[in-house]
Amino acid sequence: MSAGLRKFVRFIAIYGLGRSLFKAAGRLRIGLPTFALRRPAPDIGLIGCGQFAFATIGYFIHSTFGSRILACYDVDPRAQQSLARAQRVRSTPASINELLTDPRLRTIYIASNHASHADYAVLALQAGLQVYVEKPIAVTEEQLVRLLRACRGAEGRIFAGYNRPFSSAVRHLRSVMPVDSNGGFTLSCFISGHQLGAEHWYRRPEEGTRICGNVGHWLDLMVHVLSWRGMPDRMDVSLSWADADEPDDNVSITITSDRGDLFTVTLTSRCEPFEGINETINLQHGETIAKIDDFRHLTIWRGSHVQRKRFWPKDVGHRLAILQPFQRQAARAWEEVVLSTLLMLRITDMVRARERLATFSFSEARARIQRQIEAAK
Structure with missing residues (x-):
């Protein structure tokens, strides 16, 4: 059996047949039939036509609504045309202005390169659309300021693509875990990530390093978990890396807070994980100990009681995150995303400056x- 076929079979066991077929189709840029019960009129625009847009955003929109994507745009015409053909997208505008002025559009999904997210989101908000922007929502503080300014008074709402809080494991843990308003959280995340070559676009200086591209996910998860009890203000941040020439790779971040919290995240990529990114998340708070194993299994211990849950297909939270514009009661609190972005940008600056120790204050940054x-008014 070839490595490609072996990976496809393995992915079926992890993600189910439908999602695995979409992942494969995204690599091959071929279309697949969809059978959605609901078929609203096409009113969704897509900015960015890469693999994530095709195999993840495209999959969950098509499996929920059918062919609801009206138009797609990408700076690479080949990516734009191949996604449009495969997913039966009716319109392929030649410019971002042509896309955003289409009167039939109601919602825009942004899945372009990281440095362009904020600019596209600002334009979409100014056009009166509701906006789903993939992570990160900004890669500089200046971008974040412009985005938040555009949010004020905008007709449409904005939603972020940080998906871990939407996972079945995190949502179940939140529903059953007693929260001690005075107790600290210990949260540890170990991630085996993809290997990125020197030529990968994540490596471009303007894209925000792997802190914005990857680590921001687990910083956001930390902020979400701490919000269950109430956010701390001041944090001490410590960074360690294996190679000073690539301080955003094989890196460990330790954060302690003024409310007794301890958070660690380690991102390593010494080999390419055959099944994709693999995560182990451990949490301890009060009498609760919990372990999330790659968002496939959850174990919760409380005293002598133990609870085990299995999630199949693997649920990292993409479905509920992507459907936020249409299931608003399940949408994240936007302020959580703002706070996690501020912390992410500070750590990005630390990496760029090879700064190992820093103190951060949410209130001062906000x-x-x-x-x-x-x-700017």
Whole structure:
């Protein structure tokens, strides 16, 4: 059996047949039939036509609504045309302005390169559309200020693509775990990530390093978990890396807070994981100990009681995250995303400056951003 066929068979066991077929179709750029019960009129626009847009956003939209994507745009015409052909997208506008002025559109999904997310989101909000923007929502503080300024008074709502809080494991843990308002959280995330060559677009200086591209997911998860109890303010941040020439790879981040929290995230990529990114997440709070094994299994211990749950297909939270614009009661609190972005940007600066120790304050960072927003009125 070839490696490709072996991976496809393995993916079926992990993700189910439908999602695995979409992943394969995304690599081959071929279409697949969809059988959705609901078929609303096409009113979704897609910016960015790469693998994630095809195999993840495309899959969950098509499996829920059928061919609801009206138009797609990409700076690479080949990616744009191949996605449009495969997913029966009716319109392939030649410019972002042509896309955003289509009166039939109601919702825009942004899945382009990271440095372009905020700019596209600002334009879409100014066009009166509701906006789903993939992570990160910004790769610089200046971008974040412009995005938050555009959010004020916008007709449409904005949703972020940080999906781990939407996973079945995290949602179930939240539903059953008693929260001690005075107790600290210990949260540890170990991630075996993809190997990225020197030529990979994540490596471009303007794209925000792997901190924005990858680690932001687990910083956001930390903020979400801490919000269950109430957010701390001040944090001490410590960074360690294996290679000073690539301080955003094979890196470990330790964060302690003024409320007794301890958070660690280790991202390593010493080999390419055959089944894709693999995550182990451990949490301890009060009398609760929990372990999430690659979002396929969850074990919760509380005293002598133990609970085990299995999730199949593997659920990293993409479905509920992507459907936020249409299931608003399940949408994330936007302020959580803003706070996790501020912390992510500070750690990105640390990596770029090879700075190993820093202190961070949510209130001070939020106030600084707010002053910049107000100054631009």
